[in-house]
Amino acid sequence: MYEAVYAHPDGESTASRVAVAAGRYGYDGVVVRGIDARPDFDRLRDELDVDIVDAVEIDAPDPEHASGAVGNYRPQRELVILRGGTNALNRFAVEQPRVDVLARPMAGRGNFNHVLAKAARDNGVRVEFDLDPVLRSDGGTRVQALSDLRKLRELVEYYDVPYVVSGGPHSHLELRAPRELAGLGEIIGFDREQILEGLREWGRLAERNRERMSESFIAPGVKRGRHEEDD
Amino acid sequence: MKHLPKHLRPRWRYLAVEIETWPDASLNRGTFQRELWYAAQNLFGDTGSADADLTVLGFDYDDCVAETIVRVRRGYVDEGRAALACIDTVGDDPVGVRVRGVSGTVRACSERYLHGRAGISEERDVVFENESRTAVVRNSLLDVSGPGGFTGATQLDFE
Numbered sequence: 001m002y003e004a005v006y007a008h009p010d011g012e013s014t015a016s017r018v019a020v021a022a023g024r025y026g027y028d029g030v031v032v033r034g035i036d037a038r039p040d041f042d043r044l045r046d047e048l049d050v051d052i053v054d055a056v057e058i059d060a061p062d063p064e065h066a067s068g069a070v071g072n073y074r075p076q077r078e079l080v081i082l083r084g085g086t087n088a089l090n091r092f093a094v095e096q097p098r099v100d101v102l103a104r105p106m107a108g109r110g111n112f113n114h115v116l117a118k119a120a121r122d123n124g125v126r127v128e129f130d131l132d133p134v135l136r137s138d139g140g141t142r143v144q145a146l147s148d149l150r151k152l153r154e155l156v157e158y159y160d161v162p163y164v165v166s167g168g169p170h171s172h173l174e175l176r177a178p179r180e181l182a183g184l185g186e187i188i189g190f191d192r193e194q195i196l197e198g199l200r201e202w203g204r205l206a207e208r209n210r211e212r213m214s215e216s217f218i219a220p221g222v223k224r225g226r227h228e229e230d231d
Numbered sequence: 232m233k234h235l236p237k238h239l240r241p242r243w244r245y246l247a248v249e250i251e252t253w254p255d256a257s258l259n260r261g262t263f264q265r266e267l268w269y270a271a272q273n274l275f276g277d278t279g280s281a282d283a284d285l286t287v288l289g290f291d292y293d294d295c296v297a298e299t300i301v302r303v304r305r306g307y308v309d310e311g312r313a314a315l316a317c318i319d320t321v322g323d324d325p326v327g328v329r330v331r332g333v334s335g336t337v338r339a340c341s342e343r344y345l346h347g348r349a350g351i352s353e354e355r356d357v358v359f360e361n362e363s364r365t366a367v368v369r370n371s372l373l374d375v376s377g378p379g380g381f382t383g384a385t386q387l388d389f390e
Contacts, residue, residue, distance in 0.1 A: 013383030017372065020385055025329055047387055136319045138273050172383050173251060173327035176316045180330065183312035187274060 001178050002053065002202035004031040004081070004166040007039060012171035015039040015052060021172035023050040026179070031202050033057035033081055033103075053206040055079035057103060063092035074098050078209050079202075081128075085110040094120040094127075100205055101164055104130040106148035117159040126205065127152065127161055129198060131181060132168040134188060146188055153190065164205070165198025242305035245288070247331040247344030248315060250297040253381040254352070254367040254374050256324035258297060260290035266321045267301070271314040283307040285314060288337065291345070294352045294369060298345045300337060308333055357389055 003022055007015035015032050016039070022030045029051030032039065041054045056077045060066035066082060066089060073080055080098065084090040084105035093102040094116045102125055105112050112127075120127055129152065133145035156163050165185075169175045176184075178199055185195035211217055216224045234240075252258065264287040271280040284307075288300040303311035315328050334340035352369040359366070359375045359382070366375040371386040 008382055008384075012380070014385065014388050016385040016387040017383040020372070021327070044387065135317055142273070171325070173253075173325050174319065175327060177329050180312045180316035180328075183309040184316050186309055187313045 001027050001196065001199040002029045002031055002051070002206070003027050003169065003175065003199065004033050004055070004164070004202055005175065006168070006170045007032050007034070007037040010035045010037045011169070013173075016044055016048065018169070018172045018175065019044065019048050019050045019052055021175050023048065025175060025177040027199075028203060029053060029206070031055045031079060031206065034077075035059055051203075051206070053078050053202070055081055057081040057083055059083045060089070062086075063088050066092055067096075070096060070098050078206055078213065083107075087111055090116055091119075094123060094125050096125065097123045099123075099125050100209065101126045101128055103128045103166075104132075104168075106130070106145070106152055112152050112155060114155060114159065117155040117161050121159050121161045124162060126164045126201060127156060129153070129156075129163060129165045129190075130168055131165065131184065134184065135167055135176065136174070150189060162201065163198055164201045165195050166202075241284075243302050243335075244305050244308050244311075245334050245337050245340040246301040246303060246308070246311055246315070247334070247340050248299050248301050249329045249331050250292075250299065250321075251327040251329075252295050252297070252321075252324055254295055254376075255381070256295070256321075256326070258292060258321045258324060258326070260287055260299070262321050263287055263290065263297070263299065263318075266318050267314060270317040271310075274314055274317055275310060279310065283310045283314065285311055289341070289345075295367070295374070300340055300345070302337075359384070359388075 005018045007018055019030050031053040032055055034056050041052055044052050054077050056073045058066055058069045060069055079100050081101040081103050082093040082099045083103045084093055085108040090105045090110050093099050105127060133142055167176050167181060182192045182195045186192050267285050271283055271285050284304045286302040288302055290299045312330055318328050332344040352367050355366055355368050357364055357366045364375050364377060366373040373384045375382045375384055
């Protein structure tokens with residue numbers, strides 16, 4: 001299972017500190033949602049026994065800026081996450097097969113509907129269930145976030161949209177273990193297994209993209225290698 | 232009052248909980264208990280909160296790590312985990328909360344999961360982002376103090 005985290009300077013702890021904590025909490029790896037953070041990934045992977053995924057989180061004001069950023073970062077990074085939060089950005093993200101994850105689509109004034117759900121499914125864009133406001137806010141904000149999550153969940157279940165789950169921690173202290181997130185998920189209407197699947201999905205995505213970025217990959221199902229022996 | 236016969240007493244589960252903080256935090260059993268009740272009440276309401284009956288038993292805090300046992304009614308362990316996950320601050324201090332394990336008795340809980348010593352901490356001057364800063368070091372973990380609060384790091388960031 002993987003958790004997608006913000007590392008220093010985007011968050012309060014360095015990537016290595018969050019990764020060490022994640023290892024103790026039972027995660028197999030962390031996805032570093034880099035806005036400005038660019039730790040030395042190769043060295044961290046060598047030194048630590050948890051995997052670290054080099055991801056970018058694109059925080060653009062509108063689809064035009066986002067489009068440029070997606071084109072720039074796609075060849076460089078293992079995972080491309082686009083932060084939603086307005087209808088235009090959500091729409092742009094789900095219509096782009098180059099985007100891996102649409103993060104926090106319901107934040108701010110963003111919304112989601114059946115059209116976006118179908119587009120996300122067809123383009124293989126993962127929609128993120130962001131548990132951050134459930135974990136770290138209360139009162140009206142949290143009620144709003146819970147009802148948004150419910151709407152998103154119903155659409156995701158109905159249209160079988162691929163999804164990921166994250167608590168969006170900004171430091172090693174904000175990290176929560178998979179079983180705690182699963183327990184919380186059950187209270188707010190998810191299945192236990194649904195939450196754990198969402199955490200596993202990060203790992204599967206990273207593995208798929210690494211395979212695609214490797215030199216032997218040409219197209220899905222086609223790769224350069226030794227031909228099979230004829231008898 | 233005479234205590235209940237054994238078959239009528241409620242059954243409990245005991246969660247071994249680890250709480251991590253920044254070096255300048257101060258917490259105790261009372262403040263943590265209050266946060267736990269708030270968290271449970273905000274999440275399940277009064278009825279669910281009363282059912283889970285979350286109680287903090289022991290509390291052992293030094294060097295940024297607290298170990299405690301939280302008692303929860305049997306069958307409400309997941310609710311207990313969820314409420315604990317929602318504690319993000321105690322007072323004004325941000326905390327990281329993790330359940331190390333669950334046991335049927337206090338004794339088994341503390342013998343199996345607690346008393347993992349955090350290690351001795353010391354202060355050291357380090358260079359972080361080209362500035363000289365003070366850091367609290369514990370094993371290979373460093374909490375670097377700065378103008379905007381602490382930054383978590385490890386030894387790897389200084390090699």
